[in-house]
Amino acid sequence: MQRQTIGSLAVMLGPAVAVIGVFIxxxxxxxxxxxxxxxxxxxxxxxxxxxxxxxxxxxFSNTSIGRDFKGALVNTAIYTALSVIIILPxxxxxxxxxxxxxxxxxxxxRTVLFSTYMVPMIAVALVFSKLYSPTExxxxxxxxxxxxxxxxxxxxPNTALFSIVILNVWQQIxxxxxxxxxxxxxxxxSLYEAAEIDGARADQKFRTITLPLxxxxxxxxxxxxxxxxxxxxxxxxxxxxxxPVNSTxxxxxxxxxxxxxxxxxxxxxxxxxxxxxxxxxxxxxxxxFFGRKGDRA
Amino acid sequence: xxxxxxxxxxxxNERPRWNGISLSKxxxxxxxxxxSVVAAFPLVWxxxxxxxxxxxxxxxPPVWFPATPNLDAYRQVADVISVGRSFINSAIIAVFTTGAxxxxxxxxxxxxxxxxxxxxxxxxxxxxxxxFLPPIVTLIPLYRIVGYLGLNASLAGVIVPNLANxxxxxxxxxFIKGVPDELIDAARMDxxxxxxxxxxxxxxxxxxxxxxxxxxxxxxxxxxxxxPLTVLQGNTDQYPIVISLSRLLSYNRGAMNTGLVMAGxxxxxxxxxxxxxxxxxxxxxxxxxxxxxx
Numbered sequence: 001m002q003r004q005t006i007g008s009l010a011v012m013l014g015p016a017v018a019v020i021g022v023f024i025x026x027x028x029x030x031x032x033x034x035x036x037x038x039x040x041x042x043x044x045x046x047x048x049x050x051x052x053x054x055x056x057x058x059x060f061s062n063t064s065i066g067r068d069f070k071g072a073l074v075n076t077a078i079y080t081a082l083s084v085i086i087i088l089p090x091x092x093x094x095x096x097x098x099x100x101x102x103x104x105x106x107x108x109x110r111t112v113l114f115s116t117y118m119v120p121m122i123a124v125a126l127v128f129s130k131l132y133s134p135t136e137x138x139x140x141x142x143x144x145x146x147x148x149x150x151x152x153x154x155x156x157p158n159t160a161l162f163s164i165v166i167l168n169v170w171q172q173i174x175x176x177x178x179x180x181x182x183x184x185x186x187x188x189x190s191l192y193e194a195a196e197i198d199g200a201r202a203d204q205k206f207r208t209i210t211l212p213l214x215x216x217x218x219x220x221x222x223x224x225x226x227x228x229x230x231x232x233x234x235x236x237x238x239x240x241x242x243x244p245v246n247s248t249x250x251x252x253x254x255x256x257x258x259x260x261x262x263x264x265x266x267x268x269x270x271x272x273x274x275x276x277x278x279x280x281x282x283x284x285x286x287x288x289f290f291g292r293k294g295d296r297a
Numbered sequence: 298x299x300x301x302x303x304x305x306x307x308x309x310n311e312r313p314r315w316n317g318i319s320l321s322k323x324x325x326x327x328x329x330x331x332x333s334v335v336a337a338f339p340l341v342w343x344x345x346x347x348x349x350x351x352x353x354x355x356x357x358p359p360v361w362f363p364a365t366p367n368l369d370a371y372r373q374v375a376d377v378i379s380v381g382r383s384f385i386n387s388a389i390i391a392v393f394t395t396g397a398x399x400x401x402x403x404x405x406x407x408x409x410x411x412x413x414x415x416x417x418x419x420x421x422x423x424x425x426x427x428x429f430l431p432p433i434v435t436l437i438p439l440y441r442i443v444g445y446l447g448l449n450a451s452l453a454g455v456i457v458p459n460l461a462n463x464x465x466x467x468x469x470x471x472f473i474k475g476v477p478d479e480l481i482d483a484a485r486m487d488x489x490x491x492x493x494x495x496x497x498x499x500x501x502x503x504x505x506x507x508x509x510x511x512x513x514x515x516x517x518x519x520x521x522x523x524x525p526l527t528v529l530q531g532n533t534d535q536y537p538i539v540i541s542l543s544r545l546l547s548y549n550r551g552a553m554n555t556g557l558v559m560a561g562x563x564x565x566x567x568x569x570x571x572x573x574x575x576x577x578x579x580x581x582x583x584x585x586x587x588x589x590x591x
Contacts, residue, residue, distance in 0.1 A: 008491040012408035016401040016461040017424070023439060023458035024427045030438035041437060044445075097329055103322050105329040111577060112333045118569040119340065120520035122539045123562035126546065127343045130555055135357045138342060170339065178584045223429065231431050233523050238543055252433040252523070259437040260527055272434045279431070 031276075034269035041265035048266070055270035069271055071246050072254035073278070075161060079250055080229040080282075082165045087176050087225050088218060094173065095180030096210075110181070113174035121171060125235035128167040129154065154240055157247035164235050164248055172228060176221050183217030184210070219290040223283055230275065251275050340566070347371065347560035354555035370556035371564070377548045377557070378541040380564065387519055387537035387568075389452055394459045395514040399507060401461035406469025407495045411481060421470070428463040432523060440527055450532040455525045459518065465510050468583060472506035473499055509583030512576055516569040538565045 030045070035055055037048035059069040094113060098106040116124075131139050132153035140150040153163045187209065195205050233252045236242060242249035242257075251271065259268020346354055348366035374380060408414075409421050439458060440449075448454035476499055484498045500507060522539050529535050533544070538561075545561045573580065 009408060009412055009414055011492065012404040012412070012495070013420075016405035016466055017420075019401065019458070019461035020424055020427055020463065023442070024430065024435055027435035027438040027442060028430065030442075031434055034438060041441065045438075045441065094332060097325065097332065100325060103325045103329065105326065105333075109329050109333050109336075110581070111574075112336045114577065114580065115570055115573055116336055116340070118516055118573040119566050120522070120539045120569070122520075122522050122542050123343070123566050124339070126542065126558050126562045127339045130346065130559070131339060131342065136355055136359050136555075138359050138361065141358050170336070174336070175584065178581055182584060227429055227431060231433065231523075233433075237526075238546060252431070255433050256436060256523070256527065260440060265437050265441075268437050272437065275431070276434050279429075283429075 031269045031272050034266055035273040037266045037269075039266040039269075041259060041263040041268070051266070055266050056274070058267060059270055059274065065267065068246065068249065068254065072249045072251050072271075073274070075247070075249055076230055076251040076275075077278075079161055079165055079168075079232065080226055082162065083168055083229040084222055084225045086165065086169050087173060088221060090169065090173060091176035091180045091221065092214065092218075094177040095184055098177060099181050099184045110174075110178065113177050115174070116171055117174040119171065121234040122238065124167060124171045125238050128163075128170075128235070129239045132163055154248075155244065157243075157245040160240055160244060160247045164232065164240070167235055168229065168232060172225075176225065179217060179221050179224075180214065183214045187213045215290050219286060222286050222290070226279065226282055226286075230279065343559050343566075344563055347556055347563045349556050351554040351556060354559075370554070370560035373554070373557050374545065374561045374564065378536075378544055378561070380538075380541075382534065383536055383538040383541040384564075386452060386535055387539070390455050390525070390537055391515045391519040393456050394518045395511055397456075397460040398462060398465045398514045399511060402465030402469045402510060403473075403495055403500055403507070404492075405461070405466045406471075406473050407499055409466065409470045410473035410476075411478070421466075424463050425467055426463075428467065436523070436527060443528055449528060450530045450535065452535050454528040455535075455537075458524070462514075465514065468506055468510050469503065472503040476502050505579055505582060508576065509579040512572055512579055513583065515572065519569055 034045075034048060036050060036052060038051045038054075039045070039048035058065050060066055094109070098110045098113075100106060131137050134140055134150055134152060134155060137153075139153070143149070143151065152159050154160045191209050191213075192205055195209060200208070230250075231252055232250055233256070236248050236250055236253040240248040242253055255268050255271045255275070258264050258271065342361075345362060347370050348368070349360065349363040350365075350367070350369070353360045353363055405424075409417065443449055443454045443458065446454075446457070448457060480498060480502070481494055484494050489498070519537075520539060525537055526540055529540070533541075536544075542558070542561050542565055545558050548557070
C-alpha cells in the first residue's frame with residue numbers, strides 16, 4: 001500500500017472513469033433531466049424549458065404520440081418475453097449437447113453456434129429478409145416439403161414481430177449456449193455419481209441436480225437476454241421500418257425516431273426513462289423469481 | 298433390449314449399437330447435426346446467393362445452387378459503395394476503440410484488483426452497472442454532447458465515447474486478481490513505476506484475457522450500427538461497412554438483385570468470422586470467466 005499514492009490511483013482510474021462518466025453517466029442524468037423539459041435535440045441544452053410531467057402524460061395519453069409509444073412499449077415487452085422464453089430452454093438443450101462427452105461433435109456444434117454470434121446484426125437482418133421472402137425465400141419452400149403452407153413472416157402484422165424474434169434468437173443463441181456450458185462445467189461430477197448409485201434416471205438427475213445448480217447461470221442469462229432484446233434495432237430500421245401496421249415498432253427504433261430524427265428530445269428522453277424504469281422492474285422481478293428457486297436448491 | 302445385447306456375439310459390434318445406451322448416442326448425434334445445419338444454414342445461403350446470377354436470386358421457387366457460380370455481384374458491390382473506404386473506416390473504428398479499451402481496462406482493472414482505497418466497491422459497482430444500460434437510454438443527450446465537442450459526422454465522434462467500457466474493466470479485474478501480489482511487490486522493490494508494472498508485469502501474465510477482450514471489442518465495434526448511424530449523419534465518406542450495407546439495400550430495391558446485397562453482407566461478415574475461427578478459445582474462456590465468476 002505504501003507506494004500506492006492518490007496520484008497512481010488517479011492515473012489508473014482516471015481515463016476509464018472520465019470516459020464512462022462523460023459519455024454514459026452524464027448522458028444518463030441528462031436523459032432523466034430532459035424528460036421533464038420541452039427541448040429540441042437540434043438546439044443546445046440551455047434552450048430546455050421545464051414542463052414537469054407533461055412529457056410523461058403525453059407518451060401515455062390517447063393522442064397519436066401516446067398510442068405509438070404504448071404500442072412500442074407493448075411490442076418491446078412481447079419481443080423481450082418471447083426472446084427470453086425461447087432462449088433459456090434452447091440454450092440449456094444446446095448446452096447439454098455441447099457439454100456431453102458420449103458423442104463427438106459437441107465442440108463443432110459450439111463453433112457453428114458461436115460463429116453466428118460474430119455476424120453483424122445488419123447482415124443477419126439482410127439475410128433473413130431474403131430467407132423470409134414469401135415467394136423467393138427458401139423457408140416457405142422448406143415448409144412446403146413438410147406439407148406446411150406458406151407463412152407470411154415479415155409481411156403480416158401477426159407474424160412480423162415473431163419473425164424478428166427468431167432472427168434474434170438465431171444470432172444470439174451461441175453466446176447463451178456457451179454460458180450454459182460454463183455453468184454445466186461447474187456442477188460437481190460427484191453429485192451425478194451419487195445420484196446414479198441411488199438409481200436416479202436421466203430426467204430425475206436433470207430436474208434435481210442440473211436445473212437447480214444452473215439457477216445462477218439462468219439468472220445471469222435472463223438479465224443479458226432482456227438487455228439485448230430491448231436493443232433490437234437493425235432488422236426494424238432496415239427491413240420493416242416498424243411495420244407492417246406498427247407491429248414491429250420497438251422502443252430503440254421508436255425512441256431514436258422521436259428523439260433524433262424528429263428532434264423531440266424531451267419526449268424521447270421521457271420514453272427512455274420509462275424504458276429504464278421498466279428494465280429495473282423486470283430485473284428485480286427476475287432476481288426475486290430465481291432467488292427463491294436458488295434457495296430451494 | 299438388454300437380452301439382445303447379451304446374446305450378440307462380441308465380433309459383430311455394429312448391430313447392438315442401436316440398442317440401449319447406443320440408441321441415445323444416435324439421438325444425440327442426430328440432434329448435433331440438426332442444430333449445426335440450422336445454425337449454419339443462413340450463412341451458407343448468404344454465400345450461395347452472392348454467387349448466383351440476378352435471375353437466379355429472384356427465381357420462384359428459389360434456386361439453391363448457382364448453375365455457374367460467379368463473382369459478378371461482388372464486382373457490382375464496388376460500383377455502388379466504396380468498399381475499400383468502408384473497410385478502412387470500419388478498421389479505424391474497430392482498431393482505435395479496441396486499443397484504447399485495452400489500455401483503459403488494464404489500468405482500471407489493475408486498480409480495482411490490487412489497490413485498497415475508500416469507496417472501491419461502490420465505484421466498481423457503479424461502473425459495472427453501466428454494462429446493463431441499453432445504449433438507447435443515453436443516445437439523445439450523447440448525440441448533443443458529441444456535437445458540443447465538435448465531433449459530429451466524423452469517425453472521431455464514433456470512437457471517442459467508446460474509449461473505455463465496464464465489460465473490459467470487469468474482465469481485467471477478474472483476471473488480474475489472480476496475479477500474485479509477490480510478483481508486483483518484487484517489481485516495486487526494483488523501483489518500477491506503477492504504469493510499468495501494469496504494462497510490463499501484469500499485462501503479460503493476463504494475456505489470454507487481453508486477447509479475449511481485444512477480440513470482443515474488435516468484433517463489437519466492427520459490427521456496431523446504432524451509434525455510428527446516429528453520429529455520422531449521412532456523411533457517407535465516413536461510413537463503416539455495416540452502414541454502407543444499408544445503402545446497398547436501398548439500391549437493390551430498384552435493381553432487384555439480391556446477390557448484390559448478399560455479396561456485401563458476406564464481405565462485412567468475413568473479418569469478424571475469420572478472427573473468431575482462429576481465436577475462438579479466447580472468446581469461450583472469457584465468457585466462462587464472466588458468466589461463472591460474475
